[in-house]
Amino acid sequence: MNQPSSRQLNEEYLDSESELRQLKKTNQAIETAYSTFQHMQNKEKELWGKLHQLSRGTEAERSISRECDQLEEEQQFFNRKLVSGEEALEQLIRKKTAQRNQLEEDFLKASKVENECQESTTKN
Numbered sequence: 310m311n312q313p314s315s316r317q318l319n320e321e322y323l324d325s326e327s328e329l330r331q332l333k334k335t336n337q338a339i340e341t342a343y344s345t346f347q348h349m350q351n352k353e354k355e356l357w358g359k360l361h362q363l364s365r366g367t368e369a370e371r372s373i374s375r376e377c378d379q380l381e382e383e384q385q386f387f388n389r390k391l392v393s394g395e396e397a398l399e400q401l402i403r404k405k406t407a408q409r410n411q412l413e414e415d416f417l418k419a420s421k422v423e424n425e426c427q428e429s430t431t432k433n
Contacts, residue, residue: 319416322409329409335398354380361373361377
């Protein structure tokens with residue numbers, strides 16, 4: 310089997326590095342969106358809490374309680390999905406990091422072999 314040249318390995322390494330940067334940007338965007346979502350969740354929870362207090366003793370109290378419970382269920386569902394997605398993305402980032410590191414090692418080895426071959430041919 311033909312070993313890839315250092316040039317080919319370098320191109321693969323650069324592609325891998327670019328893909329890894331993009332995955333990390335995506336992960337950061339998810340974290341930012343999650344933070345924003347949590348902030349908005351808290352605001353919404355506050356509003357429903359105030360409505361719940363204002364509705365005590367009225368017919369609307371039960372309806373608002375249901376809305377608050379439903380909001381809590383939706384938040385938990387979203388949080389589970391987000392955590393699951395983040396874990397998958399982090400696993401992919403770890404995998405791509407390992408691949409990139411291996412490509413870097415392979416590139417350095419191939420470069421060393423190529424340099425040794427060039428040196429031996431120039432000596433002869």
